[in-house]
Amino acid sequence: MVKLSNLQQIVKLCLDLVKKQPGLIEGLVYASANRRSVSRLIYTSHIPCNGLEEPKSDEDMGISVEVWINKNGRRLVGIGHEPNDLSLSAVKKALAKAVRDAVADPDFQGFYKKTAPAAKSPKSPKSPNLSNTQEAKFLSKMGWETIAGAIDGLKPYLEKHKLSPADAAFILNGDNFILRERMALATTNGVADFDESTVILSFITAMLEKQNAKGSAWGAQGVGSDLSAYATGRRAALAAINSVGGTRVKTGKYNVVFGPQAVTELFGNLLLPNLNLCLVDFGASIFTGKYGQTVASPLLTLIDDATIEDGAGSKRVTCEGCPTGKTLLIDRGKLVGYLADSRTANKVLGKSKQAAAKIGIDPHEIRHAISPRNGFRFSEGGGRVAASPVGIHATNLVIESSHPKTEGQLLNSIKNGLYIGRLWYTYPVGGLSTGIISGTAIADCYRIKNGQLADPILPNTLRIEDNIAEMVKRITGIGNNQIPTILWASDEITHAPWVAISAVNFREINHQHP
Numbered sequence: 016m017v018k019l020s021n022l023q024q025i026v027k028l029c030l031d032l033v034k035k036q037p038g039l040i041e042g043l044v045y046a047s048a049n050r051r052s053v054s055r056l057i058y059t060s061h062i063p064c065n066g067l068e069e070p071k072s073d074e075d076m077g078i079s080v081e082v083w084i085n086k087n088g089r090r091l092v093g094i095g096h097e098p099n100d101l102s103l104s105a106v107k108k109a110l111a112k113a114v115r116d117a118v119a120d121p122d123f124q125g126f127y128k129k130t131a132p133a134a135k136s137p138k139s140p141k142s143p144n145l146s147n148t149q150e151a152k153f154l155s156k157m158g159w160e161t162i163a164g165a166i167d168g169l170k171p172y173l174e175k176h177k178l179s180p181a182d183a184a185f186i187l188n189g190d191n192f193i194l195r196e197r198m199a200l201a202t203t204n205g206v207a208d209f210d211e212s213t214v215i216l217s218f219i220t221a222m223l224e225k226q227n228a229k230g231s232a233w234g235a236q237g238v239g240s241d242l243s244a245y246a247t248g249r250r251a252a253l254a255a256i257n258s259v260g261g262t263r264v265k266t267g268k269y270n271v272v273f274g275p276q277a278v279t280e281l282f283g284n285l286l287l288p289n290l291n292l293c294l295v296d297f298g299a300s301i302f303t304g305k306y307g308q309t310v311a312s313p314l315l316t317l318i319d320d321a322t323i324e325d326g327a328g329s330k331r332v333t334c335e336g337c338p339t340g341k342t343l344l345i346d347r348g349k350l351v352g353y354l355a356d357s358r359t360a361n362k363v364l365g366k367s368k369q370a371a372a373k374i375g376i377d378p379h380e381i382r383h384a385i386s387p388r389n390g391f392r393f394s395e396g397g398g399r400v401a402a403s404p405v406g407i408h409a410t411n412l413v414i415e416s417s418h419p420k421t422e423g424q425l426l427n428s429i430k431n432g433l434y435i436g437r438l439w440y441t442y443p444v445g446g447l448s449t450g451i452i453s454g455t456a457i458a459d460c461y462r463i464k465n466g467q468l469a470d471p472i473l474p475n476t477l478r479i480e481d482n483i484a485e486m487v488k489r490i491t492g493i494g495n496n497q498i499p500t501i502l503w504a505s506d507e508i509t510h511a512p513w514v515a516i517s518a519v520n521f522r523e524i525n526h527q528h529p
Contacts, residue, residue: 026045
């Protein structure tokens, strides 16, 4: 993997070249290197298998150049990228593309500028320098520990029911994943910075195929944190065992406790996009025109915090060169902030009258609420990639409450209802601005009876159909048990507790009438 010092060196050389471009107003150079490594689990107790597929990895690197130039009497903005090459020749090609493809953007007001002496930046998360061999051994060890934990979790069930491994038809699959990111940037505005991080992720699903039972476990940690692969595997197996004997739930409204993965789907996948300043400015958010208003239960506080020590989503600096920080989005139910990058923040400030109607207040009065701490070049496959334009993304999404409850207290508050542990295929089916959502309960779901988890719910037989804007107003309790959780192709890590919500609408699916 390309060293960080090499990235820093190339952006410095490239910036000197960019400064010589005729008609240049401002310029930015960004170089990145990413490595994604995975060990895939495919363990079956009833079919011959390898258990652990060999670790695989892929890398990318590249450089991008952005320019704001005077060209034929017009101000134009362009971006050019060269993949898999960090030579001076690649820099020249990227610059030529940026100039050639530059277009008019009347809303563009320049690249990020330091407006005041920055507060002390958070430290970069720990990023070990593993060789390819060390990384492969680490992932292999992690994979076999995951399998060992699952098998040990399964053994008591097999002994109790006098089943052989073949009879159990036990399946364990999923990935253990290491993502390593490095970037450096420099601009003609005097911004020059770098960042690197490493995150370890696990996505594990266990199934007892003949019993139609499924359970899951996951983990998302920075390198300095403790992520036990054995414990993750064991949790997945026990979750599958606890789901044996699942029953159906009829269509209706239920008081519900959502577990961390389901909370991540609801708050990270469905609610969070509505707090993106770009979407608000576009007029497509459920929070359009609602700054300063109560938009959720007073129990809910929502924060994006890139500075959590050893947090899986922690970053020191954005891909625009802005120091990261802590952004308060919803404070005890009140909308008080947005995820933003410098370009969108500058746009709404430049068109304050139009923006005020969409935000609910003159943006000049809430500069603190639109601070550009979330401009990143995240890629869908993972990493901070030079080929990606700057977008607005969360880092560590923290869900908390001023009156948190224990898991037992949340279950007791519901008395009789549902526990939904895992949702899948959650979508804003009515469009984001309507708040109408849908998703399928696929695993780790139970009835709640007398304040206790009781009968498991049969996977893939129940669908949530509700409105996320109304659901967050009906929150009746938030747990103190935050668990770092990530979804497939997600940018942020959600520190998700259990969340209780009243009167949630569910519909029974795939019911076969006699």
